[in-house]
Amino acid sequence: MFYKLIQKIDRIHPFPQAKAHCDIPCGIYDPITAQIDALTVVRMMDLIAGLSEGDEKARVEFHNSMSRYIAVKEEHAEKAKHEIRVIWGDFIKDAHVEKYPELPGLVHKIMQLGSKSRQTADRETGLAFVDAINQFSEIFWAIKEIKTKKAKAPYAPSLEMVYPDL
Amino acid sequence: MFYKLIQKIDRIHPFPQAKAHCDIPCGIYDPITAQIDALTVVRMMDLIAGLSEGDEKARVEFHNSMSRYIAVKEEHAEKAKHEIRVIWGDFIKDAHVEKYPELPGLVHKIMQLGSKSRQTADRETGLAFVDAINQFSEIFWAIKEIKTKKAKAPYAPSLEMVYPDL
Amino acid sequence: MFYKLIQKIDRIHPFPQAKAHCDIPCGIYDPITAQIDALTVVRMMDLIAGLSEGDEKARVEFHNSMSRYIAVKEEHAEKAKHEIRVIWGDFIKDAHVEKYPELPGLVHKIMQLGSKSRQTADRETGLAFVDAINQFSEIFWAIKEIKTKKAKAPYAPSLEMVYPDL
Amino acid sequence: MFYKLIQKIDRIHPFPQAKAHCDIPCGIYDPITAQIDALTVVRMMDLIAGLSEGDEKARVEFHNSMSRYIAVKEEHAEKAKHEIRVIWGDFIKDAHVEKYPELPGLVHKIMQLGSKSRQTADRETGLAFVDAINQFSEIFWAIKEIKTKKAKAPYAPSLEMVYPDL
Amino acid sequence: MFYKLIQKIDRIHPFPQAKAHCDIPCGIYDPITAQIDALTVVRMMDLIAGLSEGDEKARVEFHNSMSRYIAVKEEHAEKAKHEIRVIWGDFIKDAHVEKYPELPGLVHKIMQLGSKSRQTADRETGLAFVDAINQFSEIFWAIKEIKTKKAKAPYAPSLEMVYPDL
Amino acid sequence: MFYKLIQKIDRIHPFPQAKAHCDIPCGIYDPITAQIDALTVVRMMDLIAGLSEGDEKARVEFHNSMSRYIAVKEEHAEKAKHEIRVIWGDFIKDAHVEKYPELPGLVHKIMQLGSKSRQTADRETGLAFVDAINQFSEIFWAIKEIKTKKAKAPYAPSLEMVYPDL
Numbered sequence: 001m002f003y004k005l006i007q008k009i010d011r012i013h014p015f016p017q018a019k020a021h022c023d024i025p026c027g028i029y030d031p032i033t034a035q036i037d038a039l040t041v042v043r044m045m046d047l048i049a050g051l052s053e054g055d056e057k058a059r060v061e062f063h064n065s066m067s068r069y070i071a072v073k074e075e076h077a078e079k080a081k082h083e084i085r086v087i088w089g090d091f092i093k094d095a096h097v098e099k100y101p102e103l104p105g106l107v108h109k110i111m112q113l114g115s116k117s118r119q120t121a122d123r124e125t126g127l128a129f130v131d132a133i134n135q136f137s138e139i140f141w142a143i144k145e146i147k148t149k150k151a152k153a154p155y156a157p158s159l160e161m162v163y164p165d166l
Numbered sequence: 167m168f169y170k171l172i173q174k175i176d177r178i179h180p181f182p183q184a185k186a187h188c189d190i191p192c193g194i195y196d197p198i199t200a201q202i203d204a205l206t207v208v209r210m211m212d213l214i215a216g217l218s219e220g221d222e223k224a225r226v227e228f229h230n231s232m233s234r235y236i237a238v239k240e241e242h243a244e245k246a247k248h249e250i251r252v253i254w255g256d257f258i259k260d261a262h263v264e265k266y267p268e269l270p271g272l273v274h275k276i277m278q279l280g281s282k283s284r285q286t287a288d289r290e291t292g293l294a295f296v297d298a299i300n301q302f303s304e305i306f307w308a309i310k311e312i313k314t315k316k317a318k319a320p321y322a323p324s325l326e327m328v329y330p331d332l
Numbered sequence: 333m334f335y336k337l338i339q340k341i342d343r344i345h346p347f348p349q350a351k352a353h354c355d356i357p358c359g360i361y362d363p364i365t366a367q368i369d370a371l372t373v374v375r376m377m378d379l380i381a382g383l384s385e386g387d388e389k390a391r392v393e394f395h396n397s398m399s400r401y402i403a404v405k406e407e408h409a410e411k412a413k414h415e416i417r418v419i420w421g422d423f424i425k426d427a428h429v430e431k432y433p434e435l436p437g438l439v440h441k442i443m444q445l446g447s448k449s450r451q452t453a454d455r456e457t458g459l460a461f462v463d464a465i466n467q468f469s470e471i472f473w474a475i476k477e478i479k480t481k482k483a484k485a486p487y488a489p490s491l492e493m494v495y496p497d498l
Numbered sequence: 499m500f501y502k503l504i505q506k507i508d509r510i511h512p513f514p515q516a517k518a519h520c521d522i523p524c525g526i527y528d529p530i531t532a533q534i535d536a537l538t539v540v541r542m543m544d545l546i547a548g549l550s551e552g553d554e555k556a557r558v559e560f561h562n563s564m565s566r567y568i569a570v571k572e573e574h575a576e577k578a579k580h581e582i583r584v585i586w587g588d589f590i591k592d593a594h595v596e597k598y599p600e601l602p603g604l605v606h607k608i609m610q611l612g613s614k615s616r617q618t619a620d621r622e623t624g625l626a627f628v629d630a631i632n633q634f635s636e637i638f639w640a641i642k643e644i645k646t647k648k649a650k651a652p653y654a655p656s657l658e659m660v661y662p663d664l
Numbered sequence: 665m666f667y668k669l670i671q672k673i674d675r676i677h678p679f680p681q682a683k684a685h686c687d688i689p690c691g692i693y694d695p696i697t698a699q700i701d702a703l704t705v706v707r708m709m710d711l712i713a714g715l716s717e718g719d720e721k722a723r724v725e726f727h728n729s730m731s732r733y734i735a736v737k738e739e740h741a742e743k744a745k746h747e748i749r750v751i752w753g754d755f756i757k758d759a760h761v762e763k764y765p766e767l768p769g770l771v772h773k774i775m776q777l778g779s780k781s782r783q784t785a786d787r788e789t790g791l792a793f794v795d796a797i798n799q800f801s802e803i804f805w806a807i808k809e810i811k812t813k814k815a816k817a818p819y820a821p822s823l824e825m826v827y828p829d830l
Numbered sequence: 831m832f833y834k835l836i837q838k839i840d841r842i843h844p845f846p847q848a849k850a851h852c853d854i855p856c857g858i859y860d861p862i863t864a865q866i867d868a869l870t871v872v873r874m875m876d877l878i879a880g881l882s883e884g885d886e887k888a889r890v891e892f893h894n895s896m897s898r899y900i901a902v903k904e905e906h907a908e909k910a911k912h913e914i915r916v917i918w919g920d921f922i923k924d925a926h927v928e929k930y931p932e933l934p935g936l937v938h939k940i941m942q943l944g945s946k947s948r949q950t951a952d953r954e955t956g957l958a959f960v961d962a963i964n965q966f967s968e969i970f971w972a973i974k975e976i977k978t979k980k981a982k983a984p985y986a987p988s989l990e991m992v993y994p995d996l
């Protein structure tokens with residue numbers, strides 16, 4: 001009795017099918033922003049690893065830079081998770097999940113890796129985060145029937161990224 | 167070759183088991199904030215439905231109120247989705263998904279209903295959003311082994327809500 | 333001559349009486365979100381107290397965690413203050429202040445304790461912040477003529493909290 | 499037993515006296531930003547009052563402008579309230595309240611007028627909001643022992659404002 | 665006497681030359697996010713143009729959609745301006761301005777077109793905004809010595825965009 | 831062919847001349863908020879310079895204060911840059927640039943000094959940032975044909991500031 005309403009609303013206002021055009025919040029989806037965010041997370045991990053405390057004057061600069069790198073890492077890991085969630089909630093339909101059954105697990109893994117990338121400064125975690133989002137990007141473009149290619153990012157860390165082949 | 171890293175990182179830094187204590191971003195999880203947000207969405211739908219344009223002076227007030235109700239509806243639907251995503255990404259572990267296999271689909275449905283609640287002012291959609299989050303809340307408290315109860319919310323719209331029985 | 337306008341506007345558009353129904357920004361008021369925020373402040377103080385610098389690799393993780401705990405403490409202390417300010421400005425009417433003359437002083441104290449909880453990592457300050465907001469919560473529910481109860485929070489730090497008895 | 503802690507913390511860590519130098523969140527307080535925000539609220543009310551729907555093409559521009567004016571009004575009314583709350587919570591000490599006993603009521607009125615300025619597009623309410631914040635500004639500068647003057651704002655609506663006489 | 669300090673600081677701490685590696689806020693610059701934002705502005709203009717008020721029930725949905733399209737247009741026009749400002753302030757050095765003397769005027773034009781795209785729902789303005797940012801993108805990639813190509817955006821409105829040829 | 835549109839739009843919808851009244855986003859421009867933000871940046875640099883680590887208990891307070899000062903410095907440097915960008919993009923017209931040809935370079939310098947003020951805790955950089963914004967303020971008020979004066983800021987650091995002479 002209590003949660004029947006969800007089933008009911010599904011029958012009355014069925015969610016659009018996979019082919020349906022989507023309006024806003026549909027807008028313009030592109031995983032590239034999440035990919036750049038994840039790359040930025042790795043970049044911050046590299047900058048953090050390169051810092052050293054040094055003498056008294058350097059110590060203030062050490063704290064200033066350390067604080068800023070951590071804050072930028074936080075912000076971009078969060079943004080990447082947010083952007084994937086938006087595509088997941090607004091663009092991905094049940095029919096896509098049937099065709100790509102790994103999607104729910106992959107999205108869950110992206111959320112976990114994003115959180116782990118905030119909790120640590122461990123580069124391996126950051127790399128796994130980038131890879132998981134690249135994997136999501138590959139599925140996204142496949143759904144849109146646009147071919148992808150792999151190329152090095154044109155900025156440090158120049159990891160291999162998935163791009164639509166336009 | 168390309169995405170092997172995710173499997174590798176899983177072996178090296180396994181994600182904490184379901185029983186593990188979680189640190190921040192773990193912090194303090196409580197679905198009540200998402201439940202209140204979803205209730206606010208329905209409240210705004212009710213206020214929107216109650217507005218009428220009237221005469222010239224009333225017309226300005228109509229636009230002022232309409233804009234604000236829509237903006238508050240947007241904000242709280244978004245916040246509810248964000249909060250569920252945080253609990254989903256940071257608190258829910260693979261072992262929980264095994265025990266509650268409906269979780270990935272339920273989370274996906276919450277994201278879709280949250281977006282639909284932004285796209286329309288349709289009360290049925292808002293009610294389904296509240297119900298889906300109540301259902302999530304029930305599972306959340308069951309995982310924490312805390313009993314729940316149902317009670318009317320102490321403010322309009324006084325829908326039946328799931329609360330931990332403290 | 334200069335500030336007479338305030339008196340004038342009061343006569344022309346009197347503020348709604350205590351019994352008046354309030355619209356948005358009235359919306360749905362619930363001090364529970366501020367209470368959870370204040371609890372999170374104490375939780376962060378506890379996590380900060382538990383950190384130690386250790387060796388070289390641990391040092392990076394120390395800074396990463398320290399930065400994040402402090403930022404979460406900042407954010408939640410601020411959010412708690414904001415939420416109490418909203419209830420204070422939008423829900424509390426002059427008639428309530430007459431009935432509960434301690435309210436203005438209590439709100440001022442909450443603002444001061446929230447700021448102090450940001451300025452230090454001192455647990456006693458955090459506990460006083462939680463208590464002051466619990467005290468506000470008790471008055472809030474009394475105004476709404478809903479009974480309250482006390483119970484331990486269902487997460488660390490499991491302090492005694494004020495809940496509406498629904 | 500329950501809320502004794504507040505009294506205790508007051509004895510152990512007394513809040514700084516009125517003369518004490520304040521650190522951040524103390525920082526640099528200046529009510530001018532809240533005064534400009536309140537003026538902006540009146541400006542938006544004037545622009546809203548000047549809009550008319552007109553024909554089909556004008557109708558889209560009408561909605562575009564109306565939405566934006568309302569949003570800017572919302573944002574600046576909120577910012578003004580926030581800024582006054584910060585000065586109130588961080589700068590104003592108990593000794594100031596003793597000297598200016600109208601302060602708690604004035605701050606409460608500012609919060610109410612800010613909310614009312616969001617709820618309506620009524621110019622009288624906006625003017626009262628500006629006046630109340632000017633009144634707060636006068637007390638603020640008196641506490642700092644800096645003389646004030648009155649002058650027209652150098653932009654529309656060129657209302658009479660309180661400025662420090664530097 | 666008064667502003668000599670700027671000249672002095674330039675001599676003491678000269679800004680890095682065009683070839684210098686830049687640290688954060690340098691991070692990872694990519695105009696693609698601003699390009700997507702500008703495209704979204706045009707998309708919203710198209711959606712706004714397609715709306716009609718219709719009957720009573722449709723009227724609520726009309727206001728809901730209109731409000732949301734305008735808000736999304738606002739947000740993305742603002743974001744595009746912000747992102748160009750960041751690249752302009754953090755990546756572009758004086759040596760670049762010498763080589764591309766049109767840069768200051770182009771950046772100023774982008775800011776003006778971004779504001780105009782917020783003030784109206786006029787598609788021509790939106791197209792000019794997209795074009796100006798594409799032009800900025802072309803210079804940006806030329807500075808980095810990476811070739812660009814033109815291709816249709818893989819989503820509506822599928823305008824011709826500048827992409828790095830990776 | 832590709833970017834001709836900008837020239838076209840300029841002919842069809844010419845940007846308003848220098849004397850034109852400006853609407854929102856024009857609103858109410860006042861560089862004082864950017865000036866206060868820049869002053870806050872210097873204040874934080876002074877507070878950072880005054881911190882010392884001390885013993886174990888002091889160490890936690892050291893990290894708490896250091897993190898907060900850096901974050902406030904970040905936020906206000908960013909806000910100052912944002913506010914100058916708004917005045918630059920929305921208020922300053924081509925005719926102003928013709929009359930004050932130093933404007934584009936000055937705005938670029940403000941952006942660079944704002945970024946440098948985030949990257950370091952170096953007081954000289956902060957002072958140059960304040961001075962550059964004071965210089966911008968002087969030109970701004972000259973455009974509006976309002977005389978300015980110089981006076982010490984009424985809070986630490988009491989640097990010489992440019993104020994309109996109202």
